[in-house]
Amino acid sequence: MTRGMKGNPRDEPLVRTSKTLSWMLRHGAANVGLQMRKDGYVDVQDLLRLQQFRELTFEHLREIVAKDQKQRYNLTLDSETSVWMIRANQGHSIKDVTLDMQKLMSATDVPMAVHGTTEKAWESIQRQGLSRMNRQHIHLAQGIPDSGVMSGMRTSSRIIIHIDLARALDAGVPLFLSANGVVLTPGDDRGLLRPQLFSRVQRRGASGWEDVPVPVLSPEEAAEAEAEAVRTMEALAPAGRGGRGRGGGRGGRGGGRGKEPAQMGGEDVRQTRRQKGKGKEGADEEPAAVEVSEVKTTITSEKGTDTVVEGIEAISLKS
The missing domain is CATH 1.10.10.970 (RNA 2'-phosphotransferase, Tpt1/KptA family, N-terminal domain)
Structure with missing residues (x-):
């Protein structure tokens, strides 16, 4: 091998x-x-x-x-x-790469822009929104899995989030179309697509896709979610080669080098993990965004595309 x-x-x-x-x-x-x-x-x-x-x-x-x-x-x-x-064609975490993309000028440039995720990840998404995390872009598909869309979303997605493109463009959120038809956006100044930009949310049920309430946050809830998002981005910010991650130590309890956790998966998480003593699994292929449910003390270290969780209290990733 x-x-x-x-x-x-x-x-x-x-x-x-x-x-x-x-x-x-x-x-x-x-x-x-x-x-x-x-x-x-x-x-x-x-x-x-x-x-x-x-x-x-x-x-x-x-x-x-x-x-x-x-x-x-x-x-x-x-x-x-x-x-x-x-x-x-897309999905880079390498910051210096600039891809040839078509900028979307109108909400009618594509039929729709949707993001697929899991039930568990939806718990945090509905509060904080979608985050690009350490990637360049959040990935959106031009249709739901049942419509035969080739790229941008996994067919196993249980929750579908529809993005209000007109509202996003009015808010100054850049939107692009990649060479293979994926809608890409860096999000707002914090790398987020806020819940206010969700126009419709659907859950896969026994009889097909069923509508679920679109989240509406009170000013207090929005402020709390904003603070959570800031803490998340600060915790995941790269500390530099040989630098110290947040919480002290060389990237956490495992003695890593302070790298960002990798983002994997055509949905938002599908994060490959492995704990000490467990076998190494394959990385997902189609990246999008990652939602983090809880940040406590330090960060996981990274080896290749496999994130090694050296301390459970370090960071809780949605999966």
Whole structure:
């Protein structure tokens, strides 16, 4: 088995290769010494020289890109250098990457923008809103899972949040459309899509999607939720290489390096975790946002795309 591959060891080799490719192009290029351009592209030959892809041919790579149902990647021949380049279409946590995106100018530019999540995560979302956390954007789909939408949401989502695009644009929230049709937004100045921008909320029931009340917060509740959101963002702010995370120590009780927890999953959480003594599981592939239900003392450390929870009291992530 090739070292450094992401995903569950029980997964098919092609699945693990795709997960590893997704991680490198979205988050880990610098970790493996892979040079990335400002537009997110890397040289295919440099990619294939890495240990993780020593058994991957260009033909197999092209097959992965072509058959990816969510169109996560773009493989292109650079017209100036005649070099094959590849990038992830969205989902980057690498701050310097600037993707070519179409800016939405009107609410009618897309049919809808919805975010899928879990029942458990909804408990915090309805108070604080959706957060991009350490990613560049919150991801929104242009339809619900039953409508065959390819990217932007998991088909397993139990809660669907509809975003009022007109109100969001009026509030100055930037909205973009990625190359594979995902609606992206950095949120407001705190990286949030507030509950006030939710136009409709639906829960998957026995007979289909059923409406649930849209949250309406009192001024006191809104202020409390704002304070919670601020504490969350402060706790998850990167402390820098070798720096100390909030709460003291080198990234928490586990002796980590003060990194941000990774964001995984096509919904908002689906955060891969592993406690001491437990096996390592695969990272989810389609990122969006993460909701944090409680912050107490310190932060988890991160190894690759797997967050190692060294102390339960550190931080409680919705899953």
